[in-house]
Amino acid sequence: MKLINSITSILILFLLVVSCSTQEQKGKQNDKKITLVASSSNQWTGIAVSKKNRVFVNFPKWSDSVPTSVAEIIDGEVVPYPSEMWNKEGGVTSFTAVQSVVCDGRSRLYVLDTNNPQFSGVLNGGPVLYEFDLSTDQLIRSYSFTQEVYHNNSYFNDVRIDINREKAFITDSGVGGIIVLDLVTGDAKRFLDGDKSVQPENDHLICDGVRWENKVASDGIALSPNNDYLYYTALSSHTLYRIKTSVLLENDVQSKGVSEEIEKVATIPATDGMLFDRKGNLWMGGLEGNMINVWTVDNEMVHLIKDERVKWADSFAKNIDREIYFTTSQIYLPESKRGKYEIYKLSMDILSNN
Template sequence: MKPIPYLFLVALLFVSCKQSTKEPKEISVTTKAPEVTTVASFSGQQVTGVTVTTTGRIFVNFPRWRKGVTNSVVELSKGIETPFPNKEWNSWEVGDKIEAQKFVGVQSVVAFEDKLYVLDTRSPLFQEVLDAPRVFVFNLITKALEHTYILTENAYHANSYINDLRVDKKNNKIYFTDSGNSGLVILDLKTETFHRVLDEHSSTAAEQGYLTFTDGKWMNTVHSDGIALDTKNDKLYYHALTGYSLYSIPTKLLVIEDELDLEKAVTLEAKTSAPDGMIFDKNGNLYYADLENNKIMYREPNGSVRILLEGDKVRWADTFSIYDNHLYYTNSRINEVTADISEMEFTLHKIALPIN
């Protein structure tokens, strides 16, 4: 979802992480060919994020990785793309003056209850942050802006790319990954204060500076990227994009001031494929991509890993959302992109969840 073109590798901090069980074998679901439905296709507009509300409304976003992005956030309905909340919010273009109520570089959209959380990196074209990263919170019914949470200087770096978020209602927090400068960011919704944890820690740092595809290597170093909240077990999962290690940490410990104590609580859950976004379903299955092999995987609560889908319908499965027992996913085709994307199609699909 986020090709951050930094040429350096962050030095890994060699601290001990609690180890999980041995790496499970992948199991392919082969009872019948899964039916994949194309929900939408976007010509010349590179989609990354998707979220589906509890009532079935679909929102997608388009990061400003290049000039010519038509809209940052749209709602999809019956084949029609409607700028959300309106066209004015989506009217900023590279070179314009930064404005408080215009999207600059939207990386993620998350629908939670009756709100839409829009994560704006404020980092167009992968440049340094032009303005503090922020989250715009819109009322889904009225489309009104209800709140803006602006990251404070202690929560991000000049080369940060605040990537994705999860809302934790139980603990009244929002958790973020930073894929530009490795680390997690925590927002306390009660006090509206931010703090940064596991900054340049081995668990949030990229393990290498490339991914390998059939047509060659995709050269990029992308740190903590995918994030998923296990609400049943109160654990936050996260994963570097250019890496093969899935980590977790108990959410109750994300208030600890002592960084060393926090580092000791990090658990290496599994060695996995290199993914982008991640999501849990209600049964505790964790969905993520195998980017290098055009697959969508899921890890069961017992640690078994299965292949949900593979083949040409999976082309960098970027972001996931779940609605009506279906997994929605975007194909952002990041490894295929060259300078000109005007002739490329980027898609949103859905597939039935496994029965278990």
């Protein structure tokens, strides 16, 4: 009996060693997959990377303590962009409640201001999209929206730019809807009000064992590499949809007829932001499991990374060196349990090596 117990003890010890070794190996593998770029004690959501590898972030106005709305990450430090005055609350020209930032292929940075601080309702003047010239860091133009395009409880969330047709596509995660803005004329149209594709499917998510109760409508948005399709999903959902951009850009298109053109693409893990790479792979988060996932050009879901550091992958951006950047906003966690908010990057090449 003593011999059996000794053998059993040795076997258990061996299994523990193997398990620890395996976990350590997985940790080392993940360390190689994602690289820390910057961290902050303030919560960020959006991220943008320019053609010259300049990195920009934004901090949403979800509390009374938001010292900076838009910043550039320089040597790991947060530097107010385009100036401190723009980030000073109540200034003549200043940001109010920024939710996302994005760079286009013509060295322009777009800043989407919800004008809805702390989800208290859209303030007078409505949401604003700012366009900056990154060669001069000067404002090119600001786009406002008529009251027919937004609701009192709208929350303009994410934006994608079609530089060929000079159009901006925006999601409204407060009410649910898609806004198409003409960057030449400044005219905008709203689509899909009330459509199920832009509405939340669930009233909660279980993220890493934590119940997060919230119903968030259309949020993540992405343009296919050829700009022919607009992909989108509600945050509190597991369905990916798409629609031809040509449908939304027809001069005489009416919102009511657009719903018939919507295509259901796939059932996906709940995600916040989304981003296509040049090959047509759609990168997204995995809010419920601390994951980075990819819906491939072959219509397959690849669970690329599962890592405890990926605490709510929020927004995605890419650079010319085939790297994907993402922010972690830890939205699902109580503030008392949050650590530093972080930005990571990873090589797109790990997808082909997976």
